[in-house]
Amino acid sequence: MLRLKIAFTTFILALAGLPAQAQEPRQATHEFHLDNGLKVIVREDHRAPVVVSQLWYRVGSSHEPPGQTGISHALEHMMFKGSENLEPGEASKLLGSLGAQENAFTSRDYTAYYQVLSREHLPIALEMEAERMHTARLPEDEFLREMEVIKEERRLRVDDNPNSLAYERFLTQAHMASPYSKPIIGWMHDLERLTIEDLRAWYRTWYQPGNAILVIVGDVSLEEVRPLVETYFGPIPAGELPPQKAPLELPGGAQRNVTIEVDVQLPSLIMSFNVPSLSTAAEAWEVHALRLLEGVLDAGYSARLASRLERDQAIATSANASYSGFARGDTLFMLSGLPNPSRGVTLDQLEEALWAEVDLLKNTPPDSAELTRVKNQLIAEEVYAQDSITHQANQIGQLESVGLDWELIEQDAAALEAITPEQISAVAAKYLVAERLTRGHVIPAKPATESEPPASEPMPQAPATQAPTNERQGAN
Template structure:
């Protein structure tokens, strides 16, 4: 067993967490005097709870030449603090049977633990300490930055699909910071310093720039004293001005071509779309979400049905649209040609356009629309079976500047979308002036 050097007040327990019978849907919200916002949702179906600390900083705030700071800081936060040695925070949580991880995106950095409710105080103390007293030593950074560089090589530089996605994103966002890869450009990682990380940490890690979300077998009366105990004395900070990463409405058609070690040509198409924070209204976003499902979000979707199953043009085709961004977003179509097909990617792209244009002129019939709506609503309902998914949705909404309460209205607003709404969304947003394309070709091949 490792010898720990911790100065933690709690190692294996805290004040007893008593069972109670409140409704699983009961949700509470409060803020500390230092600005930390706390959301507590009671879900008593199992004796477990998840705690998620969301810091409102990600790659979209990073200045040119310093990409990857937020993600590198996420790595470094566990390399020692005033109360723990390097790696000890994770070791303590593992001893308590917790599942823990962290994630960085364009808009936020989140740290989360799922564990028995009577150990939540340990998670709170660890997170409060790491967000305020992380050492961020130069010698630890020298080792960790090499880990991050290798992560980039594995998932991007040496991964054809990852590289294509990064390059596509770079041209899809010509005027906003969403073009910056979260992991950072390799040349920026090579010149990053521990001093930069310490400055970034001091600038953004503050209680008034964070949201703490707890979901599970808990009550407000049990959680609030713990939050006040471990987070209440952290001083608030004056934060930099933050601007939403807005994109040009019609940047113009853009295209790149890459040759990679793949066995069949691949096609990526994206369209610049508004998100939940930038759309003219929520009905537009819900129409775009359903449009995503209708295009390639299910086996009965138009692109899959016609081009993958009927015509055997593609071995796979999928679509995705993330409306939960602090700025504008994308609708992404990804397709791989069947190896026996002898057509170019330009011809394949033309077939996709034919299906898109048909959607503009022929809206979904009632059965098609209801099937898509049912699939999307079902996915939202299934997510509620997971306390982690519930917390993640609430934390995401709060971190992009919206209220967690929007998730409570999701099904109602989806049910209001008509076929005409979807058709209008296709006409407005699926245009060549909003499109970016990446052609991914096998090495030594000629299109």
């Protein structure tokens, strides 16, 4: 969802030169490989004497087998519990004393560790990261304590958060065939039976140089970074990696409907359609057209859902679209919203209004002025985000971790500019169809006296759940 302020949107529309700007590389970017398979990407940005170092591993919750959900996230926590020459927490204390920021995050496709620090301290960060790639201790006593922290994290972020719980349950139905249905933080019953030996085996399997990308962005040059990387990471032996296959989804065949009763005050609607990502699409233009379709529906104050469903018709108190085309496997195009309770709007009426907007786009392409506005917003957002070296590193790392080339960053503005109004209609007609739909009704849970079955009947089994992306305890 893109929601920019009116003044900001107006300012963006005045910048006629943005597409040309965005196509030009901002800094020199270099890449090389070590003999052990580690891929290294260095981007120079000399505006301030600061550098961000990120180490991305191509492993996340979508790689996890049944019974071990949450193991990638658990290992992320444990990577801060000491290595060959560092006691638990010692690396974080040292980096903190240097004024550095550090953390980690786990997703469905990858796990990443990062430090933001003064350029002269980069060797310290690289030495620590290389050491825990190869010699993380993973002590059992720390593991047992940390698992209690993770279980409490799940309770706070998911089990005791009705909206997160509803979304987790919804994803188990939206992803019929894909491992993206599994929660990143893991099912509670899997967290309770995870062992330190499971974790150590996972570490040995996936935390290898050939499964990692080191991204360094900031006030550095290739000439100074390369010897550091070779010194600290070069001696780590290469290992044998298991094969990876992209998570693919069934393209369609049937609508799925799920009613989720949780402790919310108001009902809400979630609709998702199985669609490709840039990694799985047969035609790349379709992904860029889907990105712009999302923008036409939900890019700012003037977008169709906000202007029509929220303000003009007052059918929804909020109506949103979302799509991310940068994943390892097939993904979802989502529509969601809250019906306006003051007007007695039902979930069915809200869905009817959303379908009306979708059908209008299928039959009538957006005009050039509307599409230009959306393109300018997307491109401008990206241009301004480049002021952050962390954002630049995140872009590079994410693309490389899901099997895409970082150079797509430099081609993105041109790819968006090339999309026509007719292509927006074409992807809407192809992908936003009933046979690709999962419909979720999130409704307030009934009082216990109404929802409990008679004592003679067996209790129905609770639906499965799905958690949002989680970072190490205390992150962000």
